[in-house]
Amino acid sequence: MHIEVTGLNKHYGDFHAVRDISFGIAKGRLIGLLGPSGGGKTSILRMLAGLETPSSGEIVFHGRKVVGLPPQERGIGFVFQNYALFKHMTVYDNIAFGLKVMKQSKALIRERVLSLVALTGLAGFEHRYPHQLSGGQRQRVAFARALAPEPQLLLLDEPFAAIDAKIRQELRSWLKETIARLGITSIFVTHDQDEAIEVADEIMIINKGRLEQKGTPWDIYKHPQTPFVASFVGESTIVEQVARLKGFESADARIGTRALIRPEYIEIGKPGEFRLASATEPAVVKQLHFRGSAWMVEAQVGELTLITYRSLEKETLHPGEEVRVLVHRAYLFNEGESWIMENGLKEDPMPVHI
Amino acid sequence: MRRLWIGLTYAVFGLLIVIPLARIAVGAWAEGWGGLSAAILRPHALHALGMTGLIVLIVTVLNTLFGVMLAIYLARASWLGDRLRRLVNSLVDLPFAVSPVIGGLMIVLLLGPQSVLGAFFGSLGIEIVYALPAMVLATLFITFPLMVREVLPVLQELGTQQEEAASTLGAYSWYTFWQVTWPSIRWGVIYGVVLTVARSMGEFGAVLIVSGNIMNKTQTATTLVYQDVENFNLLAANAVALVLAAVSIALLLLMEWAKTRRGH
Ligand SMILES: Nc1ncnc2c1ncn2[C@@H]1O[C@H](COP(=O)(O)OP(=O)(O)O)[C@@H](O)[C@H]1O
Ligand SMILES: [Mg+2]
Numbered sequence: 001m002h003i004e005v006t007g008l009n010k011h012y013g014d015f016h017a018v019r020d021i022s023f024g025i026a027k028g029r030l031i032g033l034l035g036p037s038g039g040g041k042t043s044i045l046r047m048l049a050g051l052e053t054p055s056s057g058e059i060v061f062h063g064r065k066v067v068g069l070p071p072q073e074r075g076i077g078f079v080f081q082n083y084a085l086f087k088h089m090t091v092y093d094n095i096a097f098g099l100k101v102m103k104q105s106k107a108l109i110r111e112r113v114l115s116l117v118a119l120t121g122l123a124g125f126e127h128r129y130p131h132q133l134s135g136g137q138r139q140r141v142a143f144a145r146a147l148a149p150e151p152q153l154l155l156l157d158e159p160f161a162a163i164d165a166k167i168r169q170e171l172r173s174w175l176k177e178t179i180a181r182l183g184i185t186s187i188f189v190t191h192d193q194d195e196a197i198e199v200a201d202e203i204m205i206i207n208k209g210r211l212e213q214k215g216t217p218w219d220i221y222k223h224p225q226t227p228f229v230a231s232f233v234g235e236s237t238i239v240e241q242v243a244r245l246k247g248f249e250s251a252d253a254r255i256g257t258r259a260l261i262r263p264e265y266i267e268i269g270k271p272g273e274f275r276l277a278s279a280t281e282p283a284v285v286k287q288l289h290f291r292g293s294a295w296m297v298e299a300q301v302g303e304l305t306l307i308t309y310r311s312l313e314k315e316t317l318h319p320g321e322e323v324r325v326l327v328h329r330a331y332l333f334n335e336g337e338s339w340i341m342e343n344g345l346k347e348d349p350m351p352v353h354i
Numbered sequence: 355m356r357r358l359w360i361g362l363t364y365a366v367f368g369l370l371i372v373i374p375l376a377r378i379a380v381g382a383w384a385e386g387w388g389g390l391s392a393a394i395l396r397p398h399a400l401h402a403l404g405m406t407g408l409i410v411l412i413v414t415v416l417n418t419l420f421g422v423m424l425a426i427y428l429a430r431a432s433w434l435g436d437r438l439r440r441l442v443n444s445l446v447d448l449p450f451a452v453s454p455v456i457g458g459l460m461i462v463l464l465l466g467p468q469s470v471l472g473a474f475f476g477s478l479g480i481e482i483v484y485a486l487p488a489m490v491l492a493t494l495f496i497t498f499p500l501m502v503r504e505v506l507p508v509l510q511e512l513g514t515q516q517e518e519a520a521s522t523l524g525a526y527s528w529y530t531f532w533q534v535t536w537p538s539i540r541w542g543v544i545y546g547v548v549l550t551v552a553r554s555m556g557e558f559g560a561v562l563i564v565s566g567n568i569m570n571k572t573q574t575a576t577t578l579v580y581q582d583v584e585n586f587n588l589l590a591a592n593a594v595a596l597v598l599a600a601v602s603i604a605l606l607l608l609m610e611w612a613k614t615r616r617g618h
Contacts, residue, residue, distance in 0.1 A: 078522040084515035088537040098523035
């Protein structure tokens with residue numbers, strides 16, 4: 001189902017929770033709503049579902065205006081954050097609920113429920129009650145229950161939040177595959193950027209009730225359009241006086257400019273490891289942290305502390321050691337604008353404006 | 355120290371409940387089975403017990419319906435507005451705070467033959483005060499908080515998510531109530547019913563005022579006990595009281611059972 005939202009607002013009393021949000025979603029896409037807690041993600045999802053009435057704005061599903069339609073008539077499936085399973089019903093009856101409401105025949109219900117049970121890997125658990133299931137199993141029951149009436153749009157509110165890290169990983173890829181296989185338009189909410197990047201075709205970053213940016217994970221990572229997006233997605237260090245870094249002297253041209261530098265923008269190594277020694281800067285290794293697949297290095301450059309990673313394959317550094325760093329690029333921003341600047345000594349003398 | 359407290363608890367329990375109960379049983383048995391059955395089988399005693407039974411039945415049905423409905427409105431109807439709901443919520447407790455006698459008096463003042471409403475119904479040939487309707491009203495007033503206070507917390511704890519889930523699955527409110535909400539509040543309602551039955555069976559003050567305690571007409575079991583005591587007919591008083599006590603004990607056991615099931 002194609003979805004078009006324009007000028008969506010939600011007030012709770014005096015509190016403006018969702019601010020003038022507009023977006024469109026093509027049929028069959030899997031969208032991640034990403035942002036910090038309290039940003040308004042759940043409110044947006046609930047308005048799409050009809051569980052909350054927008055203060056203003058338009059929601060159109062497949063050409064049909066749905067504001068004012070109750071949830072029963074929107075053809076959606078909703079997976080609640082804590083699943084909201086019917087606790088006095090078995091797994092079978094939970095999944096069958098939506099089909100019974102539609103007054104389908106017993107045989108048809110049975111067939112559909114059993115196929116969903118198989119799809120969600122719950123075979124053998126049909127007669128259990130929700131309290132007899134693990135978190136991951138409950139999540140899958142909620143998913144199967146929402147899918148049973150064949151909704152046109154699936155909405156999931158932090159579907160993995162209550163699940164152990166290990167199983168979460170499995171469930172994520174399972175969910176992504178299953179949704180792709182069914183081809184159903186889906187929106188899921190998360191405050192975990194890894195989850196959004198891994199699962200979603202497209203991400204919408206929501207902060208303080210506003211839509212900061214919408215795009216593919218790669219787009220958002222590569223071309224953040226606001227400082228918030230840049231700092232929220234990926235790791236980063238904020239540098240106040242970026243002009244002190246070699247190759248970024250011209251960054252001072254506009255007042256109030258600050259820089260956001262990601263670990264992967266920085267290369268660190270012994271003096272001999274660099275081809276372009278002129279662009280590098282002397283630094284001292286402040287601290288080393290082992291991060292499983294790499295060393296995280298805190299390097300002191302003048303008064304600045306930069307954070308970067310160093311491959312385990314390369315020669316290990318030591319605290320106090322004198323090294324060189326090369327800052328490839330920085331994400332610069334001031335009050336009104338943001339742009340990416342490449343290291344001027346490296347190659348291109350002109351900064352890239354976006 | 356702990357022993358002392360436990361002993362004291364039992365002593366108070368015995369003093370307040372067991373000894374009076376035993377006294378009633380002994381008193382009712384003073385002339386053996388014959389005296390007991392004769393006292394209960396007096397025509398006006400049977401009428402009084404029947405009256406009590408009828409009031410209990412009507413009040414329990416009405417209180418269950420309206421109590422559950424009001425609890426649902428208080429817990430779910432956000433369109434009512436917070437302030438109105440808070441106001442109604444505190445009004446529900448009014449009967450707990452007001453003496454039953456005063457409750458009865460209010461009914462007499464509002465609906466008695468001298469009042470505007472009472473005169474209006476009187477002209478239609480409907481008796482309210484000193485008749486069954488006022489007795490039902492008075493008992494309803496006394497028992498009203500019981501059902502709401504049992505069901506409202508259960509509904510609040512249950513939350514709205516299961517009901518919202520049902521709505522996204524296409525179910526409308528009536529279906530959702532019976533399939534989703536009712537199974538969760540069922541034991542709370544049953545507990546409320548038991549409390550209502552017990553309380554309405556035992557109500558005395560409010561009923562005495564609005565009924566006028568007319569033998570064979572508006573006399574109930576409790577007001578009959580009162581009249582028998584006034585007439586120094588202690589055997590009869592004990593006999594009727596024993597019947598009430600027996601039903602109460604049965605209810606108490608039922609209540610215990612309902613309480614253990616309520617958690618499920
Ligand atoms: N029913 C409500 N009444 C009042 N405030 C609410 C209500 N629901 C959400 N809010 C507020 O709106 C903001 C956004 O909430 P929510 O949509 O749940 O954000 P998120 O899902 O991104 O954490 C929060 O500050 C929250 O306190
Ligand atoms: Mg939320």
